[in-house]
Every structure is written in C-alpha cells, then in structure tokens.
Amino acid sequence: DAGVIQSPRHEVTEMGQEVTLRCKPISGHDYLFWYRQTMMRGLELLIYFNNNVPIDDSGMPEDRFSAKMPNASFSTLKIQPSEPRDSAVYFCASSDSPVRYEQYFGPGTRLTVT
Amino acid sequence: GENVEQHPSTLSVQEGDSAVIKCTYSDSASNYFPWYKQELGKRPQLIIDIRSNVGEKKDQRIAVTLNKTAKHFSLHITETQPEDSAVYFCAAKAAGNKLTFGGGTRVLVKP
Numbered sequence: 001d002a003g004v005i006q007s008p009r010h011e012v013t014e015m016g017q018e019v020t021l022r023c024k025p026i027s028g029h030d031y032l033f034w035y036r037q038t039m040m041r042g043l044e045l046l047i048y049f050n051n052n053v054p055i056d057d058s059g060m061p062e063d064r065f066s067a068k069m070p071n072a073s074f075s076t077l078k079i080q081p082s083e084p085r086d087s088a089v090y091f092c093a094s095s096d097s098p099v100r101y102e103q104y105f106g107p108g109t110r111l112t113v114t
Numbered sequence: 115g116e117n118v119e120q121h122p123s124t125l126s127v128q129e130g131d132s133a134v135i136k137c138t139y140s141d142s143a144s145n146y147f148p149w150y151k152q153e154l155g156k157r158p159q160l161i162i163d164i165r166s167n168v169g170e171k172k173d174q175r176i177a178v179t180l181n182k183t184a185k186h187f188s189l190h191i192t193e194t195q196p197e198d199s200a201v202y203f204c205a206a207k208a209a210g211n212k213l214t215f216g217g218g219t220r221v222l223v224k225p
Contacts, residue, residue, distance in 0.1 A: 033213075042215060042216075045213065095211065102148065102163065103160070103213060104160070105150075
C-alpha cells in the first residue's frame with residue numbers, strides 16, 4: 001500500500017487566495033483526520049471524518065476553513081481567503097476502525113501564505 | 115476536553131544512555147496512548163502505543179509505561195543511538211476517535 005497520499009507537498013500563495021489541500025487515505029481506512037502543525041501551537045486536530053461523514057470539526061479555526069470528503073478515497077481541506085497566519089504544515093492521517101486506533105500520517109503539505 | 119502535557123521539551127543525552135519522556139493527561143476516560151517520532155521535515159510515525167488495560171509494553175529498545183491512577187505515561191528509550199534524534203510526541207485518546215497530542219520533546223543524542 002502506498003500509504004496516505006497528500007498533494008501538493010508544497011504550496012506558496014498570496015494572502016487572499018484560495019488554497020485547496022488534497023488527501024487520499026489508505027485503502028480500507030474509514031477514519032480520516034486533518035491536522036495542522038506549527039511551532040507555536042504544535043500538532044492540532046482540525047476535523048475528522050468517519051465513513052465520509054464529518055464527526056468533529058471543533059478544531060477548525062474559523063469559517064475560512066472548510067473540509068469535505070466526497071468519497072472514501074478523497075478529502076479536501078480548503079482555506080478561503082488565506083492569511084499569513086495559516087502558514088503551517090497540514091497533515092492528513094487515516095485509521096481503519098474504532099477498535100484499531102493507530103493513525104497513519106501522510107507526508108504533509110507545507111503551506112506558505114505571503 | 116482532553117489536555118496532554120509533555121516534559122521535557124528538549125532532552126540531550128549521550129549515545130548509549132537512556133532517555134525518558136513523561137506525559138500527563140486530564141481525561142480519566144482516555145484509553146489509548148500512542149507515541150510518535152518525527153524526524154526533521156518528515157511525517158509523525160507511530161513507534162509504540164499502549165492501551166489502558168496494560169501497564170507496560172516493550173519493543174526492543176523502547177518501552178512505554180502507564181499509570182492510570184496518576185494519569186501519566188512515559189516513554190523509555192534505552193541504549194540511545196544517533197538515529198534516535200528526533201521530536202517525540204505523546205498523545206491520548208478519550209471520547210470518539212480523536213487524539214490530543216502533547217507539545218513534543220526534541221531529543222538529541224550526542225555521539
């Protein structure tokens with residue numbers, strides 16, 4: 001298995017632009033998580049899905065952030081409009097059941113908003 | 115919600131010595147405690163985990179202990195090697211399937 005796949009790996013954009021991050025979970029995994037990592041705030045959970053349904057979005061910082069999971073093999077995290085303080089590494093992770101709790105991370109997307 | 119505190123934030127050890135990282139959690143309902151290792155520029159990778167019905171777990175040079183009464187758990191690395199240098203994160207899982215991470219410990223193993 002290729003593991004969790006994220007794209008793009010790096011994104012540089014100007015303030016005010018829309019940014020879309022993409023994730024493909026490990027095949028067969030029914031939980032998908034979006035995290036943000038910064039030096040100041042560490043590793044924060046933004047939102048997670050179970051069977052394509054958002055379960056907990058309490059970590060989404062504000063309305064500029066939205067996430068979707070249209071099917072079991074694809075999810076997006078969108079920021080519109082982007083701001084410099086959104087600069088961070090965004091990780092997607094997946095796990096395969098509520099009993100096996102192990103989460104496997106993708107390589108991350110490094111976002112820089114200028 | 116769950117709160118996880120991790121100490122120390124940095125740890126420097128001589129190659130061959132042991133390293134210990136400690137975490138405390140707040141939610142007594144937490145039942146799963148993984149440890150992740152993150153090398154510079156890479157993704158967090160699961161290295162060991164423990165569930166609330168177990169007090170200790172070992173895997174070669176790493177071990178994790180859990181004290182449910184005190185609500186703390188620790189990572190022990192023995193015979194440290196330069197490749198152990200990384201940032202280590204503890205986490206705890208309470209309700210649902212979400213993990214709350216500690217702030218991380220930067221470990222430097224000096225040859």
